[in-house]
Each structure stands twice: as C-alpha cells, then as structure tokens.
Amino acid sequence: MDPVPCATPDDPNPLRRLSLDDLRRRTSMKWRTYPADVLPLWVAEMDVPLPGPVVAAITDAVALGDTxxxxxxxxxxxxxxxxxxxxxxxxxxxxxxxxxxxxxxxxxxxxxxxxxxxxxxxxxxxxxxxxxxxxxxxxxxxxxxxxxxxxxxxxxxxxxxxxxxxxxxxxxxxxxxxxxxxxxxxxxxxxxxxxxxxxxxxxxxxxxxxxxxxxxxxxxxxxxxxxxxxxxxxxxxxxxxxxxxxxxxxxxxxxxxxxxxxxxxxxxxxxxxxxxxxxxxxxxxxxxxGGDWLDAVRGGLDDNRRLLARLLAERLPQVRYHPAAGTYLAWLDCRPLGLGDDPAAVFLERGRVALSPGADFGTGGAGHVRLNLATSPELLTEAVRRMAVALS
The missing domain is CATH 3.40.640.10 (Type I PLP-dependent aspartate aminotransferase-like (Major domain))
Structure with a gap:
C-alpha cells in the first residue's frame, strides 16, 4: 500500500481524525475480518472517533457502575x-x-x-x-x-x-x-x-x-x-x-x-x-x-461523494456511480468492466480492497459492489487506486 498521509486529530471533519494505524488497532468486524494488507471499505462502520458527549456519557456510566x-x-x-x-x-x-x-x-x-x-x-x-x-x-x-x-x-x-x-x-x-x-x-x-x-x-x-x-x-x-x-x-x-x-x-x-x-x-x-x-x-x-459532530460528518461525506465521483471518472471511467443523498454507502455498477457477477472478489484478490458483493443484495445486485464512503479522503483515494490497479 502506498503511504497514506497521517490524520489530523483536530480536523473539524471527523472522517479525517484517525490514521490508518489508529484504525488497525480496532478489533471490530471491519478491521479484523481480512488480513492487514486489505483495505476494508465494506461493512457499515465509520472510520471516526466518537463524539465527545457520547464518550463522556459512557465513561460516566461505567465510573458509576450504571451497567x-x-x-x-x-x-x-x-x-x-x-x-x-x-x-x-x-x-x-x-x-x-x-x-x-x-x-x-x-x-x-x-x-x-x-x-x-x-x-x-x-x-x-x-x-x-x-x-x-x-x-x-x-x-x-x-x-x-x-x-x-x-x-x-x-x-x-x-x-x-x-x-x-x-x-x-x-x-x-x-x-x-x-x-x-x-x-x-x-x-x-x-x-x-x-x-x-x-x-x-x-x-x-x-x-x-x-x-x-x-x-x-x-x-x-x-x-x-x-x-x-x-x-x-x-x-x-x-x-x-x-x-x-x-x-x-x-x-x-x-x-x-x-x-x-x-x-x-x-x-x-x-x-x-x-x-x-x-x-x-x-x-x-x-x-x-451530538448534532454538531453529525453535521461535520455529513459535510465530510458530501466531500467524499464528490471525491469518489471524480476518482472513478479518472481511474475507472466505465464504473457507473450516481452520488446519492443518503447513507454513507456508494452503489457501484461494475458490469461494464466485464468482471462477472462478483467484481468484489476481483478487487479483493487483485487489489486488496474489501467491498460488499452486489449479488448479496438480491435481484439486480450482480455485477455491482457496495463501497463504504465513511473513511478519510486519503483512504478512499487509495482504495480507488487499488481497484484500478486490479484491472491492469
């Protein structure tokens, strides 16, 4: 994987506050399902720190034994x-x-x-x-x-x-x-x-x-x-x-x-x-x-939707993507690439990027992948670069 710029802990965009090293310390499904050389943009977990008020509420409850x-x-x-x-x-x-x-x-x-x-x-x-x-x-x-x-x-x-x-x-x-x-x-x-x-x-x-x-x-x-x-x-x-x-x-x-x-x-x-x-x-x-934190994430996701559209146009122009107004997920139509019903398998094997296979979503999903946008612009950029390399 190419070097990814370090995150900025005080960045107003929560999606930019954690480094890849920070994220790989997590033990949840997103970060432990695949080997460490795989970039996971699949399951619906966000690469963000929790809002301060939520951390305080949890910490206070645990300190009080309110469990x-x-x-x-x-x-x-x-x-x-x-x-x-x-x-x-x-x-x-x-x-x-x-x-x-x-x-x-x-x-x-x-x-x-x-x-x-x-x-x-x-x-x-x-x-x-x-x-x-x-x-x-x-x-x-x-x-x-x-x-x-x-x-x-x-x-x-x-x-x-x-x-x-x-x-x-x-x-x-x-x-x-x-x-x-x-x-x-x-x-x-x-x-x-x-x-x-x-x-x-x-x-x-x-x-x-x-x-x-x-x-x-x-x-x-x-x-x-x-x-x-x-x-x-x-x-x-x-x-x-x-x-x-x-x-x-x-x-x-x-x-x-x-x-x-x-x-x-x-x-x-x-x-x-x-x-x-x-x-x-x-x-x-x-x-x-957590309203202010949420709005900062929403702004970061807006930026990421625009970034993904630009990256795909530059690196994978055959992939069809229409930025949507909701969720932090992107639905990519990869059928023009000729990768069969499960392009996610190709991107995983050849590009070391984990995406959700479209066929899992029922009729109409074959030939598609779902990509999780809730990450840093740097990791999103690296993911698209790897996806393009997988086809070279």
Whole structure:
C-alpha cells in the first residue's frame, strides 16, 4: 500500500481524525475480518472517533457502575426532540415506542406481530442482505419488488408484488428501507405517501427501516414514513447506531403510528431486556448533544461523494456511480468492466480492497459492489487506486 498521509486529530471533519494505524488497532468486524494488507471499505462502520458527549456519557456510566438493565423513556424522548428539530416532525409519540435490541431484531419482533409463518414480506431489491436472512430465518417468505432503473421505488413493480403477496388472502408486510441501503436513495414525501396509499389499498402493513435517517446530505431532507398521510397503521425502526457509529452499543426504538399502537403494545415484555443499558445511554447522548459532530460528518461525506465521483471518472471511467443523498454507502455498477457477477472478489484478490458483493443484495445486485464512503479522503483515494490497479 502506498503511504497514506497521517490524520489530523483536530480536523473539524471527523472522517479525517484517525490514521490508518489508529484504525488497525480496532478489533471490530471491519478491521479484523481480512488480513492487514486489505483495505476494508465494506461493512457499515465509520472510520471516526466518537463524539465527545457520547464518550463522556459512557465513561460516566461505567465510573458509576450504571451497567444494569435498561429502563425509562430517555431514548425515545431524545429521538422525539431530534425529529422535531431536524425533520420538523411532531408526531413521534413517546408512548407509542418500545426499546428493542437493534433495528433488525426489532424488525423481526414487529413482523411477528403483523404476520405469521409462511406469510410474505415484500422488499425492494437490491436491498440490505439481512432483510433476506432475517425474514427467511423467521419462516416468512421474501417477495421482491425490484427498484427502477433510476434506483427509486418502481410503483408498478411494487403493486405487482403487493398483488402477489395478498393473492391467497393472508397477511402481508412491506419492509421499506428508507433511506435505501445500498443505493443511498432518500425517498421523498410524495413517494412515501404513494407507498402508504398503495399499501392501504392492498391491506399490506408497512414496516420502515429508518436506521440511516440522520445520515443525509447537508442539502437534503429526510421524511419519516410515519409522518405522511395514510401511514397511520405503519411501524418504524430507528436508531442512533449508524449516524454516530454505535453498532457495538446495541439499542434501537420501534415506533408505531396511531393505528398501530395496539400492535406495538403486544410486543413481548422481555424484548425490552435485550438492548444494552449503556447503549441506550450512548444513543441518547448522541441524539441530544451530538448534532454538531453529525453535521461535520455529513459535510465530510458530501466531500467524499464528490471525491469518489471524480476518482472513478479518472481511474475507472466505465464504473457507473450516481452520488446519492443518503447513507454513507456508494452503489457501484461494475458490469461494464466485464468482471462477472462478483467484481468484489476481483478487487479483493487483485487489489486488496474489501467491498460488499452486489449479488448479496438480491435481484439486480450482480455485477455491482457496495463501497463504504465513511473513511478519510486519503483512504478512499487509495482504495480507488487499488481497484484500478486490479484491472491492469
């Protein structure tokens, strides 16, 4: 690997504060799955230090021995305040929330409330691989509704999937990814209202995975699904884990629209024992006091999206990439390179760059890779250089 400039610890952009040596001291999945000569830009972990208020909250809890079981509504109240300030949404009712271990386990518990074994769950592919894994593991069946060529919801495709899902007269759910992983698409209010109307017409219950909600471009806005007309019987899962890099501090919230309150009330009491109490403390601190840090990261991600577009145009012009407004993930169409269904394997073997294989994301993913943008500009530049070398 070519020498990478050292990070600047006091840089206002958190993505530039850690050196490669700092990052390789980490013991999490991103940095320990592959050998040390591999540059990991795959799993959704950010190369950032934690915000000061989060570090202080965790440190204070540990010093106090406040490491017991979770209790109270502080997390929900912090999220409600964040939603009001950031998304101008007053509809997050604390009494219609429940703490869950994390977003995917929360989705599982919510789907158990709305569907039974063998029932269909509609997804927009290509989509986050655990949607397939968790849904099938809980004995539901996935019904795909592929995105359109513009990587947005294709409503003809979605209606066809809804029609198939309810054809036998049973229960069905739609697992909406908003913002969408891996494409980074941020759904607009009109699209979400159309989703609600279509779901209502077919009697399909909507469960929205909104884990990336805080991570949108500085000039973009996020619309919570439960805020649009017709979504009153919907449910949502939210967490501070992606936006503040807290995946190892497990906690999330399930939210219910007014007409879904009775459904959420049936969630088993023991589910609330699964989140980490320290995780809830950390997430609450992030939502309450981590806004400036978040905006600095969002600005850094905006810079990285522009940088990646320029680097690809210079080094890998055949790769198709359209910078998206949400998440810190980039969806790269590598089919013009002629590398087959799994270009990630080529970039790993020949370039020593780890990316997420597109085929894992379902129909429409073959020939693509997902790249994690949440790193320093220097490491991003080195990754693209290696990818280009892999083809030489």
């Amino acid at each position: 017991g079981y979770p209790a109270g509504t502080a997390y929900a109240r912090a999220l409600a305040d964040f939603a009001r300030a950031r998304w101008h949404w007053d509809g997050l009712a604390v009494e219609r929330t429940a703490i869950v271990p994390d977003v995917m386990l929360g989705i599982v518990e919510v789907l158990k409330l709305l569907t039974g074994p063998g029932d269909p769950v509609v997804v927009n592919c290509p989509v986050y691989p655990p949607f397939y894994q968790f849904v099938t593991h809980m004995d539901r069946r996935v019904v795909e509704a592929p995105l359109g060529a513009d990587l947005r919801i294709d409503f003809a495709s979605l209606e066809g999937a809804f029609r198939r899902a309810v054809a036998d007269g049973g229960r069905a759910a739609y697992l909406l990814c908003s913002p969408h992983n891996p494409t980074g698409t941020v759904h607009g209010a009109g699209e979400l209202s159309a989703v609600a109307a279509l779901a209502g017409r077919y009697g399909v219950r909507v469960v929205a995975d909104e884990i990336h909600a805080p991570v949108v471009a500085l000039d973009a806005g996020f619309v919570p699904y439960l805020s649009v007309p017709g979504a009153e019987d919907g449910l949502s899962l939210m967490s501070a884990s992606k936006a503040w890099n807290l995946a190892g501090l497990k906690a999330a919230l399930a939210l219910a629209g007014p007409a879904a309150a009775d459904d959420l009330a049936r969630i088993p009491e023991e589910v609330g024992h699964g989140p980490s109490h320290v995780g809830i403390i950390a997430h609450t601190a992030a939502l309450r006091d």
